[in-house]
Amino acid sequence: MCRSIVTLRGEEPATDDEVRGAALQFVRKISGYRAPSKTNEAAFERAVDEVSAATQRLLDGLVTPSRARQPAMARSRVVAREKARASIV
DSSP states (O other): OOTTOOOOOSSSOOOHHHHHHHHHHHHHHHHOOSSOOHHHHHHHHHHHHHHHHHHHHHHHHOOOOTTOOOOHHHHHHHHHHHHHHHHHO
16 A cells, blocks of 8 residues: 555545545556556546546445544545645745
8 A cells, every 4th residue: 555645535525626635646566667657648637637537436336334533644635635725824
């Protein structure tokens, strides 16, 4: 598992940027490219788009019982998002 990919399931829905970022890290990991060559760029971007779409469908389809605890990594994602917002202001 790529350590850069965070858990996106939690009380607060993941943003489009968070979903795309996780998809990008996944495609980078499995392709071995941080930045693909011009020759491979279209295939790389298509894969990121497809993984993003599949990820969003998964998150939209998950049902979490009301008493279930939020994953620890999802809580840290929310905290990181709040810190980023605070540093912008």
